[in-house]
Amino acid sequence: MPVSTNTPAPAVSEEVLISFPQPHVLLLTLNRPKSLNALTPQMADDMRRVLNWFEDEPAMWCVVVTGAGRAFCAGADLKAWDRDAQSGRPTEGDAILSNIHGFASISRRESKKPIIAAVNGGSYGGGTEMIMNCDLVVASKDATFALPEVKRGVIAIQGGIPRLVRIAGHQLASEMLLLGKAISADDARNRFGFVNAVVPAADVLPTALAFASQIVANSPDAVQSTKKGLLLTQRHSNEETVAVHVRSPETEATYMGENIKEGLRAFSEKRMPVWQNAGTRAAKL
Incomplete structure (x- = not known):
């Protein structure tokens, strides 16, 4: 759909798809379906540039984020991470703190505009940390959510811990964080409280866009x-x-x-x- 903006959206790689399904609504699709949309450095850079543009573009009022294929996002690309770890590169601390908007430029972003997650299938690690910081979350009935970092010797440190504790409370947050346990979409909605709607897979994106439509109908x-x-x-x-x-x-x-x-x-x-x-x-x- 043609959209009138003050400045054009930045060019990105094929790992992120940009579209404008409705007036004032940006749709971002993570596009590495064969790798369950695991985040690469290229994808991270694409997301940062597009979302920074979105923040500053007056004609963009809301963003919907989804994943291509059978998963929303499997978190970080662990193979690339393993190569960095084995090469003896410095610890992640400075890189995490310098990346002020967090995982995929969403997990710690304090956006002035609404962010909606349309979750198709699995969401793991950083993918779930992204979701924790979205304003509205629509999930397919078969969606699963996990923060399994402890199972791989790493930490859910991109903002997911404090957000989950605020939403679900200490004990339920511990169930995901300390056990590395995956939960269903129904549990994410009814027990943990970070999913707004659970719908059939075919209805995930239409439902998320319907939320966006209601938002942009307001001032x-x-x-x-x-x-x-x-x-x-x-x-x-x-x-x-x-x-x-x-x-x-x-x-x-x-x-x-x-x-x-x-x-x-x-x-x-x-x-x-x-x-x-x-x-x-x-x-x-």
């Missing part, structure tokens, strides 16, 4: 300010969250923007609002 300014509030609750008490949220750039843009005027005007006129890109300033009378 992008209000959505981005609300997303900011969601992120702030992870750091602050209720009162501190309100105080910081009120003064945030996203909230100030909402109250100074054209979309708040349009939303109230459309309500009074009993019609659907016509939104502009976030940050569009209201015209002075």
